[in-house]
Amino acid sequence: DQQVKQNSPSLSVQEGRISILNCDYTNSMFDYFLWYKKYPAEGPTFLISISSIKDKNEDGRFTVFLNKSAKHLSLHIVPSQPGDSAVYFCAAITINTGKLIFGQGTTLQVKP
Amino acid sequence: ETGVTQSPTHLIKTRGQQVTLRCSSQSGHNTVSWYQQALGQGPQFIFQYYREEENGRGNFPPRFSGLQFPNYSSELNVNALELDDSALYLCASSSGGIAGIDEQYFGPGTRLTVT
Numbered sequence: 001d002q003q004v005k006q007n008s009p010s011l012s013v014q015e016g017r018i019s020i021l022n023c024d025y026t027n028s029m030f031d032y033f034l035w036y037k038k039y040p041a042e043g044p045t046f047l048i049s050i051s052s053i054k055d056k057n058e059d060g061r062f063t064v065f066l067n068k069s070a071k072h073l074s075l076h077i078v079p080s081q082p083g084d085s086a087v088y089f090c091a092a093i094t095i096n097t098g099k100l101i102f103g104q105g106t107t108l109q110v111k112p
Numbered sequence: 113e114t115g116v117t118q119s120p121t122h123l124i125k126t127r128g129q130q131v132t133l134r135c136s137s138q139s140g141h142n143t144v145s146w147y148q149q150a151l152g153q154g155p156q157f158i159f160q161y162y163r164e165e166e167n168g169r170g171n172f173p174p175r176f177s178g179l180q181f182p183n184y185s186s187e188l189n190v191n192a193l194e195l196d197d198s199a200l201y202l203c204a205s206s207s208g209g210i211a212g213i214d215e216q217y218f219g220p221g222t223r224l225t226v227t
Contacts, residue, residue, distance in 0.1 A: 004154075006154075009152075036218075041220060042220050043116070043202055043204070043217075043218030043219050043220050043221055044155070044202070044218045045218070046215045046216070046217075089154050089155070091154075097168055098143070098145070098160055098167070098168065098206075099145070099157045099160065099168055099170065100145070100147075100155070100157060100204075100216065101157070102147075102154030102155045102156070103154050104152070104153055104154045105152075105153075105154050
């Protein structure tokens with residue numbers, strides 16, 4: 001039972017353009033949604049999160065949008081930089097469990 | 113501030129053997145979670161420890177067990193290894209306690225290969 005899904009295994013974008021990474025979920029009880037970035041040979045690092053009561057959160061070049069009715073969230077990176085090339089994981093959490101549920105990941109390649 | 117460290121980096125074991133993986137939490141963190149990441153998949157929650165007590169478990173059999181020590185370092189033990197246990201094992205520490213959205217800091221992982 002995959003509660004968090006990232007249906008695009010990979011995405012390639014030109015430097016300076018917008019990267020949009022998508023994520024769908026099935027459990028309406030999630031309290032927060034998070035995005036993690038992972039480089040090879042490193043653990044995932046936290047990027048940005050959004051509460052389930054919000055529809056947008058912005059941090060510099062990164063913006064996360066949440067559409068609760070569609071059970072869908074997306075991460076926008078503008079402008080994309082070659083250093084953004086990594087695997088991006090969408091994750092969700094319910095506060096009373098503290099357990100992160102991850103999607104399968106999307107590999108982003110930003111071409112110079 | 114010391115980050116999360118894991119040892120060993122890589123490990124090769126034979127089916128049926130037992131393995132112990134270690135994790136040192138980030139300073140000041142009292143909660144540790146373990147995840148299994150199979151190739152091409154996202155990390156899957158194994159279990160979480162808060163102040164030396166197990167605090168939640170994912171869909172993993174009892175041969176996956178853990179410990180958290182008074183200094184909040186942690187071990188993951190896997191008995192009777194199976195080929196499907198081959199994966200990257202990640203630990204993450206946080207100060208969130210039983211309930212919390214506090215950021216989880218991940219270690220670099222231990223790559224386990226079972227032959």
